[in-house]
Amino acid sequence: MSDEKELKHAQTVYSTLCNMLDEHGWHYEKHDEDLSISCAAQGDDLPIDLHVEVDMKRHLITLLSKMPFSVAPERRAALAVAVSQANNGMVDGSFDYDYTSGRIIFRMTSSYLDSLIGKDLMVYMVMCSCKTIDDYNDKFLMVAKSEMTNEEILEFIK
Numbered sequence: 001m002s003d004e005k006e007l008k009h010a011q012t013v014y015s016t017l018c019n020m021l022d023e024h025g026w027h028y029e030k031h032d033e034d035l036s037i038s039c040a041a042q043g044d045d046l047p048i049d050l051h052v053e054v055d056m057k058r059h060l061i062t063l064l065s066k067m068p069f070s071v072a073p074e075r076r077a078a079l080a081v082a083v084s085q086a087n088n089g090m091v092d093g094s095f096d097y098d099y100t101s102g103r104i105i106f107r108m109t110s111s112y113l114d115s116l117i118g119k120d121l122m123v124y125m126v127m128c129s130c131k132t133i134d135d136y137n138d139k140f141l142m143v144a145k146s147e148m149t150n151e152e153i154l155e156f157i158k
Helices: 003-023 073-088 119-145 150-157
Strands: 028-031 036-042 047-055 060-066 094-098 103-111
Touching: 003 028, 003 036, 003 047, 003 119, 047 119, 060 119, 073 094, 073 119, 073 150, 103 119, 119 150
Parallel strands: none
Antiparallel strands: 028 036, 036 047, 047 060, 060 103, 094 103
16 A cells, blocks of 8 residues: 555544544544544543554554553562453453553554444444443552452452
8 A cells, every 4th residue: 555545544544533532522632743632531430541543554543541550669560460360351452561660551453454444443442441441440559559469469350
């Protein structure tokens, strides 16, 4: 696919994302230069920051959400257990955990190569991500701030 054709396709996907957010009344910041948006939602307990980017070269839509806390060094091994347990049964998306920094990021991607992307996919990506993040962010924070054993963590995250 030529660069011009790739760019046009990526811009169409980006426009679909923005139109879906507009139709659902979301407030967001557009970054037209890199075909991305930033926005936030309020979960049941913690805020959810979202960054969605259309990657022209890899033909991917990538949604990232950084947890609003980092894990202290003494609880990082416990969080590795918690994140692994959460990811174990996850159907779509995953939590990326950087043990060295204690940062957790939720990631969901979808390829648009040779595809027509509709608003339904965008709704799914945003809503499914927000629900998943909201289900786990407070649990991860609780594990980070507690003295739970690995067995207790596994049961708690289930």
